[in-house]
Amino acid sequence: MSAPETPISERSDCFQGYRGPARDALAKFSIGVWSEVEIVNDQGSAFVGVILPRSETADDQHVVIKLFNGYNVGIRADRIASAKETGYKKAVYKIPEKAFPFDPKKKSVTLLGTGGTIASRLDYRTGAVIPAFTPGELYGAVPELADIANLDTQKLFGVFSENMGPEQYKALAIAIGREIEKGVDGIVVGHGTDTMSHTGAILSFMVQNSPVPIVIVGSQRSSDRPSSDAALNLMNAVRTAAECEISEVMLCMFGPTSDNYDLLHRGTRCRKMHSSYRSTFRTIGATPLATVSRYPKVPGGSHFTYISQEILRRDKTRKPVINPSFEEKVTIQYYYPNFNPDIIDGLSAMGYRGMVIAGTGLGHVNKPIYPALKRAIQKGMTVVMTVQTLWGFAQMYVYDTGRDLLDLGIIPLDNMLIETAYMKLAWVLGQADDPTTIREMMTTPINHEIESREPHNGYLILQGGLPEVDAFVQKHWK
């Protein structure tokens, strides 16, 4: 144990997170966060370890110590009989960097960081995750990447997935355009998973005709866990960016919960469908584009199994179209029984220019809100209709109620997903005012956000308990 060098009074943040009696106790015994201590309580029990920072949300009664046997315990401040500092070692949050090897025979891939943690190392004392991001850090954490491609990285911003927004979307589209200009063979975007499919959708509109794959990747289990999906996702995403034939905006995440393969989902057709499962992302109303696996099925063979035939192929001579438009006054309204028309009037009054309705069934809302919708549309709001069922089409001509809505000027978007419709409407309204142009743009698919046909296996929700599904799962879903 090292002798304390810095007196407690000169250490910054030595009561990190501690308040009230717990803080008073630390001060009383001249100890603080990262102090190596011997604490004895009122029953004579001795605790030897390091004082940890306290979570801001925890109470103000306990002092947390990481014992030298690895366990943590909280000691009630008023039970501390004596405490002695025997050393002090502040945590250093640093990942060892190793130069990422360059191999002229390998493809070049750029990883753009948005803030999601893909690779990281763990602070053993606090359990905190320290992100690895620079090529050197990534190489230190996932050395297998060097066998796949030459990797360059750029940190665009450090925001949580839920804080991604128009500003970040635009910056990301522009950065992608710049990398394509530089001639990279593929682009990987590191992203938190909560709004990953939203980003997939908007990038599909902002970056069109890409000559190379644009692969968005993240992890459902953070990489500080031995069972994390992060390393495998990252390897597969880099592989996809470097070698995959499909030159679209895609999400690369676990296919099954097993460490088996990743699915490549089209940016416009994908959704997070489970709050925590590894294989949370599902392509909806279509099949995924392809699978990608760490090892080829046969030695020397392809790492990819292509599922969809309708794909945009890689072509480095093609020029991309970068169009970072975004209208922020757009909303999604999820219809439910007893939906109050005031909401629509209110949004209209606040100047909202676009509204995506997630309607029931084939795209319905009830009659009492018709007048409000009519008023909003007359005032210039674009109202589009999608379906809450996620699978299936908005077919508003089937019932009278739907026909009435069509008469009001609501635009049905077939099987466009709710969030994709939101991103597209924001993107369209960011560049068009004329209702005819807007309607034309919204209903003309750019990259399969509307599928004219739903394939017979496009509605495949794996549900346990059915014998035929269980048989399928056991065979294909390991």
Place this chain on the structure above:
Amino acid sequence: MLDRLDYEAVGLISGLEVHQQLRTKHKLFCRCPAGLYTETHDGEVLRHMRPTLSELGEYDGTALMEFKTKKEIVYLLNHLNVCTYEMDDTPPFLVNQEAIDASIELCLMMNMDIIDEIHIARKQYLDGSIPTGFQRTAIIGVNGSLPFHGRDLTITHVSVEEDSCREVRDKGHQIVWRTDRLGMPLTETVTGPELRTPQEVRDAILLCGMTARSTQRVRTGIGASRQDVNVSVRGGDRVEIKGVPRAGYAVKLVHNEGIRQYNLLKLREELHRRGFTTRESIRVHPFDVSDICAGADLGFLRQAPSNGGKIFAVKVEGVAGLALHPTQPDTTFLDELSGRIRVIACLDEAPIVLSGALLPEFPGKHRMLERLRKRVRIKENDDYFIVFGPEEDCRTAADEIRLRFADATQGIPKETRQALVGGFTTFERILPGPDRMYPDTDSPPTPVTEARVATLRARLRPPPWERIERYMSWRVPEETCHYLIRRGGAEILDAVIEKTGVDGLVAAIAIGQHTRAMKRAGVPVERLGAGEWMQIFDLLTDGRIPRESIPVIAASVAKDGVSAEAAAAAAGVAMEPRERWLESVDRLTMDGYLAGKTDTPGKRLRFLTGRAVDQLLGKAPAKDVAEYLRQKLTEVPS
């Protein structure tokens, strides 16, 4: 020295980690049922484990070892007992408070200091036994003790943790686990390193077991409690013998481990004598000798190349003869190499590894041996080792041979050894350090209030030593005391004594000894609860059955499911109520007195007692009849 050991002279020291499943309704961090075992599965999941970087950016030793093995991990799932939490697809739910309460009770019984605020930590395991790659665990109490052999045995701490998967098979690069047990709450009781003989280890296991049973909060049966025994000798290091299933097995295991360490220290001396004092001084050279051995008439060597594998000869400089250095009565240092190669390089085809020194035992192989020795350029003091299998694994094996010899230069490697039948052990993994533990950021801390502890203390059952003292004061044999406490009979015993006022010794013998005999005879004794015993002892204290008839009645109650009264009647041992047989005795005395057949009071008493006992056989307790007559006759004027 291979079979006898002066424990004190070699400084043998042991400590225990006793694992005990708690009897809760649900698992520790999810709502799955606990204790529902299944032998079939309806789903499979495949995973791999990847070590996470430690604070210094380096991998923990065990983690690295487990990563080297590159195991494919398969989990067998049954929807009855596993959910998405255990498979690490759903974060933990709040910790099961029933399990926390049970752990606190165990701590209180061992006079421990309860932790004020419980924090969940993660303990990394990369062998796949837990799908997350770590076990969630928390210290509940510290600083306790148990009265043991006239001194205090320190209980360092008690933690509550998740139980792991059950291994189905482990072959090559694939390990298969069943997940039914996974996530069940388990306590770990850690003693101080204070046990000085194998016998003390056994007794301490028994004591810990009885203490846990006494809380009435733990599971019993196969696998419900397992212990790890830490053993070291002076100058050695801590070796953990994992999975000791029974107290009795510990004696030989600890003894043999003491011998192993003693002999490994001797081996270190020999290595030092030969100039190998540092880990770096061990040099190995692997050679691909597939071509030489291909034609050999040895089945295992012929098979390797035909399966696409290789045969490697790994030369180790200067260690001639050391592979055969004995470690235990039937094992040598070669077994140490073999264990590491099997686990880490995944080469598990027998004989796993051969020493060049042993090869001459294969007759008629001179030409091949000659070529081998030439290829590896063997010198007089060198030895070489043959391994076979996939090339990558052979190279891993070569490195493990180097590492094991390197460890030998330092003494005894800290490792976990698996207990095998016959008192032997085999390498399981390198012993993990505290570096593999870190806080679980998914779980909030749980404060434990003084009121909660007080409530739990109030309902605490008597600890085993208190019961043993009480029972032994009634002259119950110690072994019977232990049996009663271990099998739950003590709870019944205390209850029936309180309710019926039956003599303690009589009841203890009935519940603690007769039950055992009945069980051996196949009687379903588990049907004998406190209620049944109370019926039986009520009859006894009312003088309605003789003491000798208890086993018969109890067996009948258990087997036929009838009341004690009916069982006694059926057995023909039901006695008349006291008033009724008193009348009969009174009648007899009258007759006898008037008959005038006796002259002296003594003769008269003997005569009447004989007749009364005879006539009232099975209807009245002989002792009471005799006593009654004695009193009655002394009252009668002669």
